[in-house]
Amino acid sequence: MASSSPVGRGTRPAPLRQELARPRTATAAAFATQGLVFITLTTRLPAVQRDFDLGELALALVLLVVVLLAGVGSVVAEKLSAGRSSAVLLRAGLATMAVAVPLLVLAPVFWLFVVGMAAYGVTVGIVDATTNMQGVALEHRAGRPVLPSLHGFWTLGGVIGAALALAMGNLPRETSVWVAVVPAVVALAPFLPRDDGPPATEAPGVPWRPIVMVGLALVLFYMVDTAAATWGPTYLDDTFATPTRLVALATFPYLVASGLVRLAGDGLVARFGPTPVVRVSAVVASAALAVVAFAPSWPVAVAGFTLLGAGTAVIAPLSFSAAARIAGGDDLSPAARQARVDAVIARFNQFNYVGALLGSVMTGVVGAGSLRYGFAMPMVLILGLLPLARFFSSDG
Numbered sequence: 001m002a003s004s005s006p007v008g009r010g011t012r013p014a015p016l017r018q019e020l021a022r023p024r025t026a027t028a029a030a031f032a033t034q035g036l037v038f039i040t041l042t043t044r045l046p047a048v049q050r051d052f053d054l055g056e057l058a059l060a061l062v063l064l065v066v067v068l069l070a071g072v073g074s075v076v077a078e079k080l081s082a083g084r085s086s087a088v089l090l091r092a093g094l095a096t097m098a099v100a101v102p103l104l105v106l107a108p109v110f111w112l113f114v115v116g117m118a119a120y121g122v123t124v125g126i127v128d129a130t131t132n133m134q135g136v137a138l139e140h141r142a143g144r145p146v147l148p149s150l151h152g153f154w155t156l157g158g159v160i161g162a163a164l165a166l167a168m169g170n171l172p173r174e175t176s177v178w179v180a181v182v183p184a185v186v187a188l189a190p191f192l193p194r195d196d197g198p199p200a201t202e203a204p205g206v207p208w209r210p211i212v213m214v215g216l217a218l219v220l221f222y223m224v225d226t227a228a229a230t231w232g233p234t235y236l237d238d239t240f241a242t243p244t245r246l247v248a249l250a251t252f253p254y255l256v257a258s259g260l261v262r263l264a265g266d267g268l269v270a271r272f273g274p275t276p277v278v279r280v281s282a283v284v285a286s287a288a289l290a291v292v293a294f295a296p297s298w299p300v301a302v303a304g305f306t307l308l309g310a311g312t313a314v315i316a317p318l319s320f321s322a323a324a325r326i327a328g329g330d331d332l333s334p335a336a337r338q339a340r341v342d343a344v345i346a347r348f349n350q351f352n353y354v355g356a357l358l359g360s361v362m363t364g365v366v367g368a369g370s371l372r373y374g375f376a377m378p379m380v381l382i383l384g385l386l387p388l389a390r391f392f393s394s395d396g
């Protein structure tokens with residue numbers, strides 16, 4: 001199975017399940033917070049464009065800065081993970097996010113908005129890396145798939161954000177400042193601490209080639225996911241006569257479909273295995289993007305985004321599970337193994353931002369004349385998951 005340890009060999013004893021219940025709930029809350037904040041902010045991008053009179057290329061440059069700085073945040077998490085628990089780093093990332101969000105949401109001038117977005121970008125990288133560190137550690141301790149459902153809580157947070165965006169679509173973007181309270185509260189949650197013992201400072205013998213292959217799959221997923229989340233509302237706004245208050249429908253049903261599949265994903269992966277699931281995902285996602293790119297009306301485009309959410313749902317969690325499994329380290333002490341896997345996951349998370357560059361920046365550049373072209377590009381590229389799927393299994 002694609003996890004950091006063999007899964008599907010029966011459940012852990014009840015005391016262990018009870019021991020993991022609180023940190024699993026805390027990690028689920030952190031995933032939900034990341035999704036809530038991200039979707040709340042991205043669904044307000046059309047308002048940002050109007051407030052600061054930005055075109056697609058200018059907005060693409062801002063998003064480029066965010067993505068690059070998110071990569072910096074992930075590198076910071078990697079460097080610090082050798083000596084600090086991912087629980088500590090996650091708390092720091094959430095607390096910093098709670099400060100960055102009001103800065104960018106309340107910015108009265110464009111340069112201050114850019115400063116806020118830059119600060120938010122760094123925290124995105126730290127929180128992305130450390131939530132997945134927590135997830136793979138929980139999966140290893142539980143001995144079964146849990147990352148798909150944990151990523152489902154990211155989606156649940158996004159669904160809440162999109163629903164609120166629909167309800168508040170006609171209000172100024174400054175009304176989104178309330179979302180900063182959520183990471184401040186979740187930073188106090190009881191995350192999973194690192195096992196006692198001296199951590200490893202190096203990760204010798206990591207088999208990077210198969211990890212890179214899985215990383216390419218993560219690139220393809222985030223290329224599609226970020227394009228949908230970032231440019232979907234703008235696509236409905238610019239291409240069709242979509243009512244302004246309904247442009248968030250590019251995101252809302254996408255997230256609902258993705259969340260439902262992710263919450264069921266633990267069982268799906270345990271039953272069918274990761275490789276068949278990834279291959280089916282590739283075909284469904286390509287078909288969905290075809291519906292989006294060639295849609296004659298906004299309701300048809302919304303249907304395409306919905307199918308896309310279901311098709312791509314479990315690719316990211318399976319990628320992180322596979323990377324953690326391939327990283328190995330089961331012959332090390334628990335603390336050394338976790339430090340090794342944390343460092344690998346933080347570095348692996350960089351593939352996230354390569355995909356985000358393709359999804360947010362290149363979609364905007366290719367689609368500068370028409371976003372139909374921007375969504376046609378990933379329609380073809382996502383089929384690259386078909387040959388990469390074999391690396392998700394333990395015998396890949």
